Amino acid sequence: SQQGEEDPQALSIQEGENATMNCSYKTSINNLQWYRQNSGRGLVHLILIRSNEREKHSGRLRVTLDTSKKSSSLLITASRAADTASYFCATVPTDSWGKLQFGAGTQVVVTP
């Protein structure tokens, strides 16, 4: 079974707009990571946020983490057509530090 759930499942926006997606998870975590996947390709790591952090930035990405609500959000600002991809959150549980548990992902389409 998968650990997290992303919301929304799909998101369609125009270039220049911001894209926000959310992730909820079930167990205590060591950290939470966001990955991106282009169609039919492998996953690329975007950003990692530790359980004792609340917000993190990397370029046009902003990630928040609320451990009390067991949720995280990923914001992509000023989106570009090249941001079209599926985005997954993945958690590292505290009771199983060796593996990532992924959600089902949010499919983002950015139209020019």
Next chain:
Amino acid sequence: DTGVSQDPRHKITKRGQNVTFRCDPISEHNRLYWYRQTLGQGPEFLTYFQNEAQLEKSRLLSDRFSAERPKGSFSTLEIQRTEQGDSAMYLCASSPEGSRTEAFFGQGTRLTVV
């Protein structure tokens, strides 16, 4: 290239046949992971190795599945007596030791069982 390499990229096999996939991780990475991903879903954890030791296996990994990492470098994933339900993308990833690091994924092996 020092990324994670998987071979083959695509495999079509008949039901009942055995298949084996190979993963070459980033050379200095101790940890190696196998995941399975079906269309529209996130990757599902199968198993992981720390060096040559297989430390955890998912219940998804039936008796028909076996993974090895004999010398702590490359790994193989074998599926015996393939079934149509095994059709999926099989992803390999590696990471340095430690829980606070990202995983680096290969491009995956797409298996189609006909």
